[in-house]
Amino acid sequence: MKSIVYIxxxxxxxxxxxxxLRFFSxxxxxxxxxxxxxxGKNPYMEGVESQYLxxxxxxxxxxxxxxxxxxxxxxxxxxxxxxxxxxxxxxxxDFDSALPVYWASKFxxxxxxxxxxx
Numbered sequence: 051m052k053s054i055v056y057i058x059x060x061x062x063x064x065x066x067x068x069x070x071l072r073f074f075s076x077x078x079x080x081x082x083x084x085x086x087x088x089x090g091k092n093p094y095m096e097g098v099e100s101q102y103l104x105x106x107x108x109x110x111x112x113x114x115x116x117x118x119x120x121x122x123x124x125x126x127x128x129x130x131x132x133x134x135x136x137x138x139x140x141x142x143x144d145f146d147s148a149l150p151v152y153w154a155s156k157f158x159x160x161x162x163x164x165x166x167x168x
C-alpha cells in the first residue's frame with residue numbers, strides 16, 4: 051500500500067484525523083503527519099511518523115495568529131518542495147494546508163487530496 055502524508059494546521063489530537071490514521075495503520079499503510087502544534091504540546095500517535103513543522107501561535111489573538119498562518123504556509127510550501135512526495139498520497143486538511151501544497155504542486159509533480167473539515 052502507498053505511503054500517506056497527512057498535513058494539517060493543528061495537532062494530531064484531532065479525533066477525526068485519528069480515526070483515519072488508525073484505519074490506514076490497520077491496513078498496513080506507511081503514515082506520516084505534518085502538523086502545527088499551536089499549544090506546544092506536540093502529541094504523537096503510535097504507528098505514525100509525526101513532525102511538527104511549526105510550534106506556537108495559539109488560537110486567539112488575531113494579529114499573532116495571522117502572522118503564524120503566513121509562516122505555516124511558507125513552512126509547508128518549502129517542506130513540500132524539499133520532500134519527495136511524488137510516490138505518496140498527500141492529504142491536505144483544510145485551506146491553510148491545501149494552499150501551500152497547491153502552490154508547491156505547481157513546481158513539483160505532487161498530487162494531493164484536499165479535505166475540508168466542517
